[in-house]
Amino acid sequence: MGKSKNSRGILLTSNLPQLQNLIKRDPKGYREEFLTQYNHYLSLLRLQSSSTSAGTNNDKSAELFADLITFICQVAQCYPEETKDLTVQLKDLLLGGGNGASVVGGDLRKTIVKNLVMLRNKEVISSIELLQILLPLLPHVPASLRSLIRHTILTDIKTSNAKTKNHRLNRVVQSLLFGMIESGMGAEVVGDKGKGKGKEIGGEAMWAVMMVRELWKKGVWNDAKTVSIAALAAFHPNTKVQSAALHFFLGSDNGTDEDSDEEEGIREARRDVRKIEHQMQVGKSGKKKQRMLKEVKKDENKKRQDKVDRVGAIPNFPALELLHDPQTFGEKLYDNLHRHDKQYSLDHKMLIMQLLSRVMGAHKLCVLGFYSYIIKYLTYHQLQVTLVLVSLAQSVHELTPPDVLTPVIRKIAQEFVHPGVGAEVIAAGINAIREVCRRQPWCMEEDLLGDLIEYRKSKDKGVTTAARGLLQLFREVNPGMLKRRERGKAASMGIATLQAPAYGHTAAASEGIEGLELLEEHFAALKKEANGGVSDDSDAEMVVDEDDEAGWENWDVESDSSSASSGWEDVLSDGDDLVISDSEDEKPVKGKKRKLGDDDDEVEKKTEKKRKVIGDGEEDEDEDMDDGKSVVSVATTSMTAESGTVKKLSLLAQQKILTPADFALLNDLRLKAAQSIVESGLGGSGAKRKLAALEASKRHVGEDEASRFLTESEILGPRKKVKQDYEERMEHIKKGREGREKFGSLKGKKNKETKSSSTNREKQRNKPIMMAVHSNKVLQKKKQSLRDKQIKLRAAIEKQKKLKH
Structure with missing residues (x-):
């Protein structure tokens, strides 16, 4: 019996899956067998470290070591005391001395990572312990293992924040990402003009930015600390890290993995083009190869255009709003742009300029050096000049000093708006000037404005539209800068009120809600219809719906997500009257009735005067009814400031909280x-x-707040439709033929209901040869000159080419 137990023990130690199954069923009974394998694992662990440092590594021992690691991790929850150092041992194998360089490699490293994930799923280790191991490992593993690690990190963080925010885990991971970015911040900036020159740095920082971008996109992280990580990466010495951070704020979806896949696709398409071109040069060039070449060129151009279109994506407006110190961030962006102007390529500088302009426009910053810097790019032959004009216009706001913008406006007018350039250039220049003046009207000069609006008489549609848009803008904001004959009727009549506020002054606050009287009339009509057509005007108060719950459905979706709300405030409920005053300096006094403003005082005086004139009795009751009828009209009536009467407060606004449904109805x-x-x-x-x-x-209700920013199409304006090429015309023709019968005559066709005689073409084809040779057509062909034959032959060849296409 003892012999059988001994042989059984030998069998178990050599069959790890069987031993693993038995240990999970009876951990105490197989503890000795587990310790035997664990000691074997420790001996191989010491051997693995020594063999790696010595440079000698046996594949067979590595495979046995991997099997032991899998076995120990599978049964680790059964022996927590014996395996308490397991996580530290595996971490040392993966990270080595802490610099991210792995001690093991190949399949063994992949096995260790998978077992760590398994331990996390079994809750043997925490998410923090797992992520502290996997995050530093990202830059030092091959692509196959990197995708596994990246997916594991994102899934773990997302799962941990699914029900409630795991603030402890988020703080630890964000601190790790900060450290990954800060590790290379002290290096020298190489730039992206001389690619391949200098040592590449910032691998860890790149993956940190990618993690931030993915978690932000999935909605897991959306706080200010996440934005701070990307803001720090925007000034990294490595331009690739900078570009990834800039794309995060600009809203474009350019990550390293997608970008690399995109570049690889473009390179493959370009290789196909060169391959077919080479085959056509060294071999026979037929029509089939020409068609293939045309198709691969079209595919390459499409891939390149897709990449270009992604640059103008929707900006990440919430991230811009969450910047901690926008002024410092904007100044550092400009300093980075100005200092490394010769080291950065034009594409990278355009990214910085776009982000800087959006930050300046969103937070109303004044980085005055940016306008003197951008002047040198304001030439019509400059590459990506439309993006330059967009960046300029987006950076302007009402607090931008007009003196700084006036030289920029002159430069645009001198370079873009003159007879020596094309109509598209003139239209782009005038549109850019219009967008700048829309944000700061005082930067325009009267003489220059008069010259620019003369282009409304141009024969080009785009130029005419741009000039008319500029004229209409100044008719609305500052008609005093226009000549009298150019102001228009409405601007001339309201020139006293249509005046742009002086620099540093904000527009007057709006009073009431525009069009609220329409909503009041609508509610009054509904009330009248509910009463059977009888208007109950004796009560001056409007009836407000008691149940407004339907109007508040999805209110948080319909409302502006970026608007800050301070929530509900507690008011006095002790029975004391609330004192309301128009002055901000006066403080409410408890126990007193509210003071009457000028409006209420004037209305009360008029009412008293009417009552004194009418007297008591029946006439007074009629007057009260008349007052009740005209409450709504009196409340919404307004006159000009010269007459001294100011706008009355709407009764509906006093009695009802308007819901999103009410505003939609309005x-x-x-x-x-x-x-x-x-x-x-x-x-x-x-x-x-x-x-x-x-x-x-x-039409634009519910769109993203990206509408606050400009696009290139707004600068280019309406353009003349380009003439279609042959492929586009044929595609248009084929699209029009869909869903209808084949066009053509049915004369002589077999599928007709009643068959008819053959056509003349069919008769000529079936004509006897002896009759055809004596026909006039054949005789004239014999008498043709060589020149006539060449002309007809060339026409026939061209016709065949068109038919084949």
């Missing part, structure tokens, strides 16, 4: 009112512009 009512005015022909061109603005705002 927009529809305003749109219908504007349409009725335009159809009646009473509003003129101003009513048409207002209708167009309302329709545009309705």
Whole structure:
């Protein structure tokens, strides 16, 4: 019996999967067998470290060591005391001395990573311990293992933050990412012009930015600390790390993995083009190869255009809003751009300029050196000049000093707007000037404005549209800069009020809600309809719906996500009256009634005067009813400032909290009112512009806040449609033929309901040869000159080419 036990023990120690199964069933009974294998594992661990340092590594021992690691990790939860140092041992194997260089490699390293993930799934180790091992390992492993590690990290963080935010884990991982970026911040900037010159640094920082980008995109991390990591990476010495961080803020989806795949696809397409071109040079060049060459060239151009289109993606506006110190960030961006101007390529400088301009526009920053720097790029032959103009316009806001912008406007006018350039260049220049003046009207000079709006008489549509847009802008914001005949009727009548606020002054705060009287009339009509057509005007107070829950459905989706809300505030509920005052300096006094403002005082005086004149009795009751009827109209009536009467507060705004559904209804009512005015022909061109603005705002409801930024199409303006090539025309023709019968005559066709005689072409084809040789057509062909034959032959060849395509 003892002999059988001995043989059974030998069998178990040589069959690790069987022993693993038995240990999970009875850990205490097989403890001795486990310790035997664990001691074997420790001896191979010491041997592995010594053989790696000596440079001698046996594949057979490495395979046995991998099997032992898998076995120990599988049963580690059964013997927690014996395997308490297992995680540290595996970490030393992967990270070595802590510099990220692995002691083991190949399949053994992959086995260790998989077993660490298994330990995390079994909750033997925590997420923090796992991520502290895997994150530094990312830059030092091959692509196959890197994808596994990256997927593991992202999945673990996402799972840990699924129900509630795991702040402890997030802080640890963010600190690791900060350290990965800061590790190379002290190196020298090489730039991206001389690629291959100098030592590449920043591998860890690149993967840190990628982790931040992925977690931000998935919605796992969306706090200010995440943005701070990307902001730090925007000033890394490695331009690839900088570019990844800049793309994060710009909203483009250019990561290292996607970018590398994109570049590889472009390179493969280019190799195919060169291969076919070489085959055509050394071998026979047929029509088939020409078609193949055309197709691969089209594929290459499409891939290149897709990459170019991705640069102008939607900006990451929430990330820009969460910047900790925007002014310092903008100044450092400009300093980086100006200092390394000769080291950075144009594409990289354009990324920095786009981000700097968006930060300046979003936070109303004044980085005055940027405008003197950008002047040298304001030439029509400059590459990517439209992006330069977009960056310039986006950086301007109402707090930008006009004196700084005036030389920039002159430079654009001198370089882009003159008879020596094309119409597209002139249109782009005027559109750029218009966008700058829209944000800061005082940067324009009267003489220059007069010259620019003269281009509205141009024969080119794009130039005319751009000049008219500039003229219309100054009619609205500052008609005093225009000549009298150019102001228009509406601007001339309201020139006293249509004046841009002086530099440093903000526009007056809006009073009330525009069009609220339309909503009041709509509610009054609904109330009248509910009462059976009888208007109950004795009560001056409007009836407010008791159940407004339907109007608040999805309110957080419909509302602006970026607007900061301070939440609900507690008010006095002791029965004391609340004191309301128009002055900010006055403090409310407890126990007193609210003070009457000028509006309420004036209304009360008028009411008292009417009552004194009418007296008591029946006439007084009629007057009260009249007052009740006209409450809404009085509340929404407004007059000019010269008359001394100011706008009354709407009754609806006092009695009801408007829901998002109410605002949507208000927009529809305003749109219908504007349409009725335009159809009646009473509003003129101003009513048409207002209708167009309302329709545009309705189309753009729910769009991202990226609409605050400009695009290249807004600078280029409407352009003349380019003539289609042969492929585009044929595609258009084929699209028009879809869903209809084949075009052509059915004369003589067999599929007709009633068959008819053959066509003349069919008769000529079947004509006897002896009759054909004596025909006039054949005789004339014999008498043709050599020149006539050449012309007809060339025409026939061209016709065959078109038919084959």
